Structures are given as C-alpha cells and as structure tokens.
Amino acid sequence: MEKRLALQMRGITKRFGPVTANNHVDLDVYQGEILAILGENGCGKTTLMNMIAGIYYPDEGQILIGGQEVLIRSPKDAFDHKIGMIHQHFKLVDLFTAAENIVLGLREKEGYNLKQVNARVAAIAEKYGFHLDPTKKIYEMSVSEKQTVEIIKVLYRGADILILDEPTAVLTPQEITRLFDVIRRMKADGKSIIIITHKLNEVLEVSDRVAILRRGEHIATVNTAETSEAELTEMMVGKKISLDIPRSEPENAQxxxxxxxxxxxxxxxxxxxxxxxxxxxxxxxxxxxxxxxxxxxxxxxxxxxxxxxxxxxxxxHNPKKDKPVTFFHKSMKRVEELGREHAFHDRSGKEVSFEGMHRREIRKWVESGDVLFKEDEIIDIRNKNPLEIRELGIxxxxxxxxxxxxxxxxxxxxxxxxxxxxxxxxxxxxxxxxxxxxxxxxxxxxxxxxxxxxxxxxxxxxxxxxxxxxxxxxxxxxxxxxxxxxxxxxxxxxxxxxxxxxxxxxxxxxxxxxxxxxxxxxxxxxxxxxxxxxxxxxxxxxxxxxxxxxxxxxxxxxxxxxxxxxx
Amino acid sequence: MSVADRKENREPLIHLSRRISIPRWKAWGIRLAAVLLGFLFCGLVAFLLIDRLQQNPGKIGQFYMDFLNGAFGSNRKLWKFMKDIAILLCIALALTPAFRMRFWNTGGEGQTLVGALAAIAVTFYLGGKIPEGLLMVLMLLAALAGGALWGLIPAVFRAKWGTNETLFTLMMNYVATYLVSFFLEIWVPNGSGALPRQEHGKMPTIGHDYLLIILIVLALTAALYVYLKYTKHGYEINVVGESVRTAQYVGISDKKVIIRTMILSGALCGLAGYLIGAGLDQSITTESAGGRGFTAIMVSWLGKFNPLAMVLTAALIQLLNQGAAQISKDFDVSGALPSVIVGIILFFIIGSEFFINYEVRFRGHENRREQGAVRK
Incomplete structure (x- = not known):
C-alpha cells in the first residue's frame, strides 16, 4: 500500500535558555495514520508538537508539508497549512455555545450566520460520530464534551493533521473508547492524527506507529504491530546511566x-x-x-x-522520649492536655502533674527544661492545617x-x-x-x-x-x-x-x-x-x-x- | 529564495519585551520626564483652547506659574492645600493595606461617606444632651465603626463565597450615597436636603483650624508605614497578596487576613469621614466625600502602595487640582479646563509605567544585535 507523506520534520531543535528541549528531531507523518508520540515527562513531546502548531518557533530545522518547506509562526499559519492542535488545557469561552466557540476568530465572508454554523457543526459531528449539541454552552459541558468542541473546532477549520495532547488524561474509560472510535473514523477519512501520550496500553490499542522521544531526542519510530510493551518501555526510559550519587546505608531506620x-x-x-x-x-x-x-x-x-x-x-511518630518539651510545645493548651494524659516525667523519672497549677507556673516549669516526654509521641495529623501541625511540635x-x-x-x-x-x-x-x-x-x-x-x-x-x-x-x-x-x-x-x-x-x-x-x-x-x-x-x-x-x-x-x- | 526572505516573513518593525529589571534612577528618570512632557503638552493644549493665550503668547509663563500660585499663592491657599492633601492622603492610606493584599477596594468613597454619616448622626441625635467630650469620642467611634462595617461586608462575601470585591465595594458606594439621602430627607423637614451646621461635637482645633487634621494624617502615615513594613500583620498582608497558596502553605488563614484588613481599611476611611464631617463641614451631603475616594485609588497606586511616597503623589495631584482651578480663574475659561489638565498629566504619568515595564526596540537594533545568530 502506498502511503503519502503529510508532514516531515527535519533536524528540529528548540532550546529554552540553557535547556535543549528538542535536539535535531526528524519525524515523518503519513496521511491516514495514527501516530503516537511516546515519552516520559519533560522529554519534549509537547514542545515538538507546539512547533508544528505555531505556538513555538524552532531554533533550527525545517518543517515540510506535502514536500514543501513551510514557515509556521502562529496558530493561524498552522491552520492555513491545515494543522490543528487540541491542547491539554482547553481554550474555550465558558459563556459561549459550542458553535460560537468553534467559529470564534474565523474571518469568513458569510459572517456568523449561527444557523449555518450550527448545521455545519452538526454535520461534522455526525460524520465522525461525535455527540454534541452545537447550542449548548461550555459551562454546562462535561470535560469530554469540551474536548469534542475543541476537536470539532479544528475540523471546522479544515485541518488534515490533528495533534491531540494527552487527550485521555481527563476522560473516563468509556469516554476513551468513544474517543478512539472517533479517531479511527477520522483516520479512515484520510486524516493524520498525532497523539501525545505516555500510556502504553493506549498506544498499543489505537496507534499505527509509535515515535519515542527521550530527553528531547528522537529515539526511534516503530510499527505498533511489531513492538511490545517491554520494548517500548526500554526505549522510553533508556538504559541505566551511572550517576555517581553517593548513597549511604540507612542506620537504625525507624x-x-x-x-x-x-x-x-x-x-x-x-x-x-x-x-x-x-x-x-x-x-x-x-x-x-x-x-x-x-x-x-x-x-x-x-x-x-x-x-x-x-x-x-x-x-x-515523634521521637520525643526523654526529651524536654520544646519551643513548639509552648502552645500551652496542648501542653496541659498532654499533662492530663500523663505524657511527661521530670528528670528524676517522677510523673509530672499540672494539677492545680496556674498556667503561668506551668509555662515557667516547661521553660526550665525539666519537663520531659515519657514516650515517643504518636500523633494523627490527618486534616490538621500546617499551623496546627507545627503547634503540635511536628x-x-x-x-x-x-x-x-x-x-x-x-x-x-x-x-x-x-x-x-x-x-x-x-x-x-x-x-x-x-x-x-x-x-x-x-x-x-x-x-x-x-x-x-x-x-x-x-x-x-x-x-x-x-x-x-x-x-x-x-x-x-x-x-x-x-x-x-x-x-x-x-x-x-x-x-x-x-x-x-x-x-x-x-x-x-x-x-x-x-x-x-x-x-x-x-x-x-x-x-x-x-x-x-x-x-x-x-x-x-x-x-x-x-x-x-x-x-x-x-x-x-x-x-x-x-x-x-x-x- | 529562502522562506525567511519573503516580505511577509520579515520581522516586525517594533519589538516590545518585558524588562526583567530596571535601575531605580532610570525608572524615576522616566517618570520625571513624563511629568515634564505632560506639562509641555498641557501648555500646547491650553494654547489651542484659551483665547487670551493666543492673543498674548507671552502669558504662557503665567500659565505655568499658576500651578504654583494655586497652591502657594497665599497663606490661606497654602493651608487649604495642606488640608486637602491630608484628607486625600488619609483615604489613600486607608485603601493601601487592602491594595497590598490585592483586594481592590474601590469603595473608599462609600466607606468615607458612611463614616461621616455615622459621626453626624451621633451629634444630630445626642448633641447637647451629653457632655461635649463624650460626644466627640462617640462620634469618632461611630465613624470608625461605620467605615469598618462598610469594608467588612464585601470582605466577608469575598472570603466566604469568593465574590468579586471590585464590583462589590463599588456598589456599596451607591448604597452609602442613598443612605445619606435617606437620612437627609428625615433630618431636614423642609426638603431642601441641606443640613445646617451642627453646633455640637466639632472636632477640637489647635493653632490653625486645619493643623490638627494635618498632624493626625501625618501620624497615620508613619503608623501605617510601620504597620505594613514591620509588623506581623503587614507581613501576612503581603503574603496573602502575593499568593494565597503560599499563605495556606504556611498556615496563614487568607480569609482571616482579608476580613481583618478590610475592617482596618474601612475604619480608616471612616476616620477620613470623621475628619470631613466633624472636623470641617459639621454637616453632611451626598457629596461630602467628593470623589476623593476614587482619586485616592490613584494616589495609592502612583505611590506604589508606599505610605511615604503617597505623601508626594497626593501633593502632586492636589497641586494640579488647585493650579488648574487658579488657571481657570485667571484666564477666565470654563471650569472643565482643570479636569483636562489633570487628566493630561495623569495620562503621561500612567503611560510612563509602560516604558518602565517594557523595553521598546526597533527592527534595525535587533538585526545588529543578533547578527550571526540569524537563521541561515
């Protein structure tokens, strides 16, 4: 089967100050395929895709679309080249309807004839099997519906190359299944879909090929059918590097x-x-x-x-045995409370009792350092705020x-x-x-x-x-x-x-x-x-x-x- | 031909970039230049608008001197100048703790008005019935409590339900105005709405009529400077203003700080209301605050929320007001001219902040600087 190239990246490099996010990355995307980009956090997946989508501009390298070198300097340029990205964090206006969000920013001669827009949106939704009411407002929508709006927004602008950044991170398993169905239908329609992910099972389930990035470098691109979970993991995390960080043996771990x-x-x-x-x-x-x-x-x-x-x-577990009550315990209420619980003894080992003492006298006694803990303290700090935790002497x-x-x-x-x-x-x-x-x-x-x-x-x-x-x-x-x-x-x-x-x-x-x-x-x-x-x-x-x-x-x-x- | 050489791909003419830092002298230099430019521009506008100047261009010197004459021209003007600075500064000081907390209290007008109303209400109902000393104390306390209440209400709503404080405090201004109208309707049976001067409970004076007011505000300036910079409360205000998450991280209750600070802010506005109501007017109208609750916002901002710097910004704004009034008198022009002049100068000052925060570079510079780093 002959496959036609949709997009090529040649030697793409992007640096942020001293950090190199992408180092001479080469990547091919074909028409009618689902390509997964796999890698750990901070390996440069999103940065790479942002350069195709016009968010960043590469320091070096070329992007070719249909064999022609192109310059993508803004999301608008990207749309002109029929590239659309669905970001992890949705960029929608809450008070607008789905259709209004979809046409937002478009400069069409027909103007904003909402009736026509609604019809076109509904047609796109039907073609790919989305469930979406174009007149529903964003704030009434679930996360999955919002994502649908973002995807249709991109399709409405005629995108042939769709980039989805971690699309499944926010979805339930049922919604993921539905999303994958839609993606497969878009693929059948000849579109190229790039999915950024770090979930191996999804990669294996939905993609045709997998490109693996590690520390900003392109490690390999493999056919999904010919690989395995173990192989992908190894390529993703790499061989162990000796880092020479000293590590002592734990002593008396309690x-x-x-x-x-x-x-x-x-x-x-x-x-x-x-x-x-x-x-x-x-x-x-x-x-x-x-x-x-x-x-x-x-x-x-x-x-x-x-x-x-x-x-x-x-x-x-507060290691307090035989230690004097310290600054943190000067919250006198707490000290008195512990006193009633028989938690202290003095230097001679006699139990401390605050019975009948004035708070001022107790404070004086505590500050003298003669009030010692009998045992280690065991405290449940659940749902205590940071201040309370500190006041407990932790x-x-x-x-x-x-x-x-x-x-x-x-x-x-x-x-x-x-x-x-x-x-x-x-x-x-x-x-x-x-x-x-x-x-x-x-x-x-x-x-x-x-x-x-x-x-x-x-x-x-x-x-x-x-x-x-x-x-x-x-x-x-x-x-x-x-x-x-x-x-x-x-x-x-x-x-x-x-x-x-x-x-x-x-x-x-x-x-x-x-x-x-x-x-x-x-x-x-x-x-x-x-x-x-x-x-x-x-x-x-x-x-x-x-x-x-x-x-x-x-x-x-x-x-x-x-x-x-x-x- | 490489893609980068095409015309539509050329770099833009002007580059704006955020400055990471700017030396202090340079920032103040830019501000000073802006004020001077603003005055020059005022002269130009005045020349276009004022007939007498066109007929006699030599009078332009008098035009500029009027700014000084308005404030320093006579003993009486000087005292008025200082008194007006004091009142304006008092409200600006009141707003500052809230602003430092990024709580945009736009309700200075209403908080001041309610303070004045509370003080006048006390003397209206109790004047002459209780000893003068006690009356004065009650009036002051009522003013503080009234202002504090007006600050507390939006603070509680913000802390408990996250309402927008800017709109809330703004709306409270209107409530305050109508509240004053309401009481004037009751207190003045003839319907004129003009409450006669109240005989009892006038704030005591020392030396000049205005001296005590000026001293009180000066003391307040110093006190607030210390409060914001050297106390635990001031520190908490800064932390909450910078990041609520940081506050939570160390166990500062942002709700508590918001409410406490707004009580303070409102109470100090109430103090300004007391100074106006009991110290100057001994009466009240819906215009008693006279827009100073809003001007004070500008004083506080321009002074970078620093009480000491705010003395200067309050003085500058008052200088412009009085100078412009003097000009409209001397040149016999419409009363709207002062607003035009004040507006122009403030526009230049606020505009200068842009050049302090951003660096403007033109196309050529960029090329020379980054030669060799350009894409091949």
Whole structure:
C-alpha cells in the first residue's frame, strides 16, 4: 500500500535558555495514520508538537508539508497549512455555545450566520460520530464534551493533521473508547492524527506507529504491530546511566511517618488518591516515582495539611522520649492536655502533674527544661492545617513543586522568605528580622546562592538559586520529615548535585526524606526504597538498590489488569 | 529564495519585551520626564483652547506659574492645600493595606461617606444632651465603626463565597450615597436636603483650624508605614497578596487576613469621614466625600502602595487640582479646563509605567544585535 507523506520534520531543535528541549528531531507523518508520540515527562513531546502548531518557533530545522518547506509562526499559519492542535488545557469561552466557540476568530465572508454554523457543526459531528449539541454552552459541558468542541473546532477549520495532547488524561474509560472510535473514523477519512501520550496500553490499542522521544531526542519510530510493551518501555526510559550519587546505608531506620489507607477526592469529586499506604523511615530516602499527575502532589499536600482527606490515617511518630518539651510545645493548651494524659516525667523519672497549677507556673516549669516526654509521641495529623501541625511540635518540612507560587513569595527578598514559617515567633506584634537575616546570610554562604543582594526579590533569581533558598529554609528547621517534590526540576547539573547532597545529609541526620522525582536514574541512584504511583494508587514499593528501570517503568505506565479484564 | 526572505516573513518593525529589571534612577528618570512632557503638552493644549493665550503668547509663563500660585499663592491657599492633601492622603492610606493584599477596594468613597454619616448622626441625635467630650469620642467611634462595617461586608462575601470585591465595594458606594439621602430627607423637614451646621461635637482645633487634621494624617502615615513594613500583620498582608497558596502553605488563614484588613481599611476611611464631617463641614451631603475616594485609588497606586511616597503623589495631584482651578480663574475659561489638565498629566504619568515595564526596540537594533545568530 502506498502511503503519502503529510508532514516531515527535519533536524528540529528548540532550546529554552540553557535547556535543549528538542535536539535535531526528524519525524515523518503519513496521511491516514495514527501516530503516537511516546515519552516520559519533560522529554519534549509537547514542545515538538507546539512547533508544528505555531505556538513555538524552532531554533533550527525545517518543517515540510506535502514536500514543501513551510514557515509556521502562529496558530493561524498552522491552520492555513491545515494543522490543528487540541491542547491539554482547553481554550474555550465558558459563556459561549459550542458553535460560537468553534467559529470564534474565523474571518469568513458569510459572517456568523449561527444557523449555518450550527448545521455545519452538526454535520461534522455526525460524520465522525461525535455527540454534541452545537447550542449548548461550555459551562454546562462535561470535560469530554469540551474536548469534542475543541476537536470539532479544528475540523471546522479544515485541518488534515490533528495533534491531540494527552487527550485521555481527563476522560473516563468509556469516554476513551468513544474517543478512539472517533479517531479511527477520522483516520479512515484520510486524516493524520498525532497523539501525545505516555500510556502504553493506549498506544498499543489505537496507534499505527509509535515515535519515542527521550530527553528531547528522537529515539526511534516503530510499527505498533511489531513492538511490545517491554520494548517500548526500554526505549522510553533508556538504559541505566551511572550517576555517581553517593548513597549511604540507612542506620537504625525507624518508622517516622505511617500512611494507612489514604483516600482523597478532588474538589470536583474525582477520586485522586485510592487506598495509599506506606511507611517513611527516619534515616532513609523514600522515592516516589510515577508519571506526572499520578497523585504525587496531592499525596504530599494532604500530608502537609493542605488538602482535606476523605479517609485514612497519617500517623507521625515523634521521637520525643526523654526529651524536654520544646519551643513548639509552648502552645500551652496542648501542653496541659498532654499533662492530663500523663505524657511527661521530670528528670528524676517522677510523673509530672499540672494539677492545680496556674498556667503561668506551668509555662515557667516547661521553660526550665525539666519537663520531659515519657514516650515517643504518636500523633494523627490527618486534616490538621500546617499551623496546627507545627503547634503540635511536628517538624515537617515540605519543598513543594511550585516553588514561587507556593513555597516562596516571589516579590520578597531572601530574608523575608526565611520568615515565612517562623515570623510568628515572639510575643509582640512586630517582626524580628534579625534571625531570618542571619539565616539568609548563612544559606547564601553555605549553598552558594548567586544573588545581587539579600533583599533582591527571589523571583529574579535563577531556578537553581530559588530552589537552594527554598530547600535551605526547609532544612534549617531541623525537620524530622522532609518532603521534596521534583526538587531538581529545571536545575543544572551542579545545582542538582547540591540538592542531592543536602538530601543525603538530612538522611544521615536521621530525617525521613520523601523524594518525588521524575528521572528514574536519579531515583534509583539516590533513594533507598521507591514507591511507584499510577493513577492515584500505589502499584509497588521496591528496593532501589536491586530494582531495574524497566521494572519501575512498567509499574508507572501499566494500567491495572483488573480494569482491562472488566471491559 | 529562502522562506525567511519573503516580505511577509520579515520581522516586525517594533519589538516590545518585558524588562526583567530596571535601575531605580532610570525608572524615576522616566517618570520625571513624563511629568515634564505632560506639562509641555498641557501648555500646547491650553494654547489651542484659551483665547487670551493666543492673543498674548507671552502669558504662557503665567500659565505655568499658576500651578504654583494655586497652591502657594497665599497663606490661606497654602493651608487649604495642606488640608486637602491630608484628607486625600488619609483615604489613600486607608485603601493601601487592602491594595497590598490585592483586594481592590474601590469603595473608599462609600466607606468615607458612611463614616461621616455615622459621626453626624451621633451629634444630630445626642448633641447637647451629653457632655461635649463624650460626644466627640462617640462620634469618632461611630465613624470608625461605620467605615469598618462598610469594608467588612464585601470582605466577608469575598472570603466566604469568593465574590468579586471590585464590583462589590463599588456598589456599596451607591448604597452609602442613598443612605445619606435617606437620612437627609428625615433630618431636614423642609426638603431642601441641606443640613445646617451642627453646633455640637466639632472636632477640637489647635493653632490653625486645619493643623490638627494635618498632624493626625501625618501620624497615620508613619503608623501605617510601620504597620505594613514591620509588623506581623503587614507581613501576612503581603503574603496573602502575593499568593494565597503560599499563605495556606504556611498556615496563614487568607480569609482571616482579608476580613481583618478590610475592617482596618474601612475604619480608616471612616476616620477620613470623621475628619470631613466633624472636623470641617459639621454637616453632611451626598457629596461630602467628593470623589476623593476614587482619586485616592490613584494616589495609592502612583505611590506604589508606599505610605511615604503617597505623601508626594497626593501633593502632586492636589497641586494640579488647585493650579488648574487658579488657571481657570485667571484666564477666565470654563471650569472643565482643570479636569483636562489633570487628566493630561495623569495620562503621561500612567503611560510612563509602560516604558518602565517594557523595553521598546526597533527592527534595525535587533538585526545588529543578533547578527550571526540569524537563521541561515
């Protein structure tokens, strides 16, 4: 069977500052085929497609359509060449109807004769088997219907090459089946469909060929019929690279954070986490692997007290035995409560009782350092907010994924960012900037933060320096548990190794470190154990010293057998 | 021929790019240049509009001197100048904590009016019946509470249900105006709507009539500067304004901060209302705030939400107002001219922010700079 080329990419390269997102990528797309683009997060799939769709402009290389070199500088250019992209995040006007959204931005001579438009939309929908009411408003639509509008929008403009960015990420299994039917019908109509995905089962189910990208490079394009899950995984994750990150043997690992049967629903009611159970030990780095959006962020945020969980336990083991009650316990209500629960003894081993004492006397006694914990504290921190967690005396540090939007205040200098967690200290209403300034100076010195000054807004610093400030602050509080989400994302090699070193030092100090990462090589080299998440579930916890990349990669991508059989 | 050489593919004539940073002297240089250009342009417009200037172009010097004469021409003008700055600044200071929190309180007008109304209501009903000292205190407290209530209502709706505060606070202005009309209808039986000066509860004076008002606002400026910069509350306001997610991350309750800050913002507007109602007019009309609730928004913005800088921006705006009024008197032109002049200058100042935030480059520059990096 003779196949005609629809689109060719020749030597496409795109750089963002020092980062090369795509490196000399060659890719062919034929008419009437479904091509899957497969790769891990950040491998450059979306960037590559954005260059065909006119969102980005390549630094080097050529794009050929029907054998002719073309220049695509805007989405309009792309449409002129009959290319349309359906983005992961829909770009629709909520208050408009489906048809109004579809013709939005078109300059047609016929004007906006909505009757005609509705008829044409309905005709397209019928031709490819969509279910869509052209007069329905977007805000009344389900996610799947919105996606349909986006696809028809592209077809309405006469696109022959359709790019779908992670189209199944937001759909239910039934909707996915329906979408694939539509895609096959479009293919039968001679259109070229490119699907960006990282789900292996879908690739095998729907595509004709698969192009695999890894770290911005095109590894291979293979015929779907001639490949297997294992082969694709290997091409996707690559052979193990020796990274030379030092890893010490955990000493005296004790359970520090125990999560049992955690369930979480998003505000929209979607089940995000299902029955998550694991233990993070002190003196150990627990890695969390998974495709982005598998529930890692929600898991860390629910532990940190930022997301209300539905059910399950988050138990914190506070190593307090024979330690004096400290600053954090100066929330006197809590101290009195623990006193009634017989939680303290004094230095001679006699039980402490606050019976009949005035609060002021209790405070004085506690501050003298003679009130000691009898046992380790075991506290359920589920659905406590970050402040309550701290007031319970739990030193839980969290380096969130969104550094400037959550972990730091971009417009403030380093000093003021150091205060974020500690500004409440002291009794008067005034801020005490001296300790944070000293801490800021210390972090700049020890972590070699490159900054014009201590009060330069952190937003102006480079990604690596921003991260050093954030990690530095979170470590400065001598945490017992340290959670870090993608702490080396976007960082250069040198800064990355600084972060690895800091995490290792925390581990050696006996901290339970939880490291959410995307680079499997790093996870395998740095962590002691790796928990793999997939679709909001734990699909396995492996020993990082003996696990292989393929093993972890498969756990990350394979959809559960149960669901497959159920269909 | 390569595709890049075709005419339609040529790079655009003007490039705009966001500046990452700009030295402070350069930013202020641009602002100063904008003000000067604005004054020059005002002269041009005035020349086109004012007959007397066309007949006698030498009077252009007087035109510019009038800006100074309007404010500093006599002792009386100078005191009025300082008093008006104080009132304007007071409202601007009141709005600033909310603005720092990115809570766009456009309700300064209404909050001020309600403050004044509350104070006048107290003296209307209790004046002469209780000791003067007690009356004064009650009037002040009523004004603060009235303003605070007017700020609290939109804050609660925003915190609990996420309503848009800009529209809400704006609407509350109209409610305040009609509330004043309503009470004037009750208080003034003859229907003229003009409430006579109230004899009781006038704010005490020291030295000059306006001196105490000016001192109060100066003290407030310093206090608010300290509040925003050196207190825990001020810090929380900045965190919430920058990112609600960051606030939640460290356990700051954004709802609590929003409500607390709007109570403060409203109460300070109420204070301005007290200064107007009890300190100056001893009466109230629907125009008692006189649009200053809106002008104050500009004062606060132009001063970059910094109380100390706002003293200068309030002074500049008041200088323009009084200068323009002087011009319309001296040149015998329509009362609309002041608005035109003030508008022109503000247009230039606001426009200059564009050149501070963006860099403008022309086609040729780009080519020279990136020669060699161009596609082959």
């Amino acid at each position: 359970p520090r954070l125990v999560v049992e049967g955690l369930n979480l629903k998003s505000p929209e009611g979607v089940q995000v986490l299902t029955d998550i159970s694991f233990t993070a030990n002190g003196g150990e780095i627990l890695g969390i692997a998974g495709i982005a959006g598998s529930g890692q962020r929600e898991l860390l945020e629910s532990i940190a007290g930022l997301q209300p969980v539905e059910s399950g336990e988050i138990i914190f 030193r839980l540090s969290f380096v969130p994924e969104d550094r400037l939007g959550m972990g730091l205040v971009g417009s403030m200098g380093i000093t003021d960012n150091m205060m974020l967690r500690s500004y409440r200290k002291g009794h008067a209403g005034l801020l005490d900037r001296k300790p944070p300034r000293e801490l800021a100076e210390q972090i700049i010195r020890e972590l070699e933060v490159m900054t014009p000054g201590i009060s330069t807004p952190v937003r102006r610093l480079s990604g690596g320096n921003v991260q050093k400030v954030l990690v530095g602050r979170e470590i400065a509080f001598a945490p017992k548990v340290l959670m870090a989400a993608y702490p080396v994302r976007g960082l250069d090699i040198r800064s990355s190794y600084t972060i690895y070193r800091l995490l290792n030092r925390q581990k050696d100090r006996g901290v339970a470190v939880i490291f959410v990462g995307e680079d499997l090589d790093v996870l395998l080299a740095l962590c002691d154990r790796i928990m793999v998440m997939n679709g909001g579930r734990v699909t396995g916890i492996v020993d990082a010293r003996s696990a292989t990349k393929e093993e972890v990669g498969l756990m990350m991508t394979r959809t559960e057998k149960r669901e497959e059989e159920g269909r």
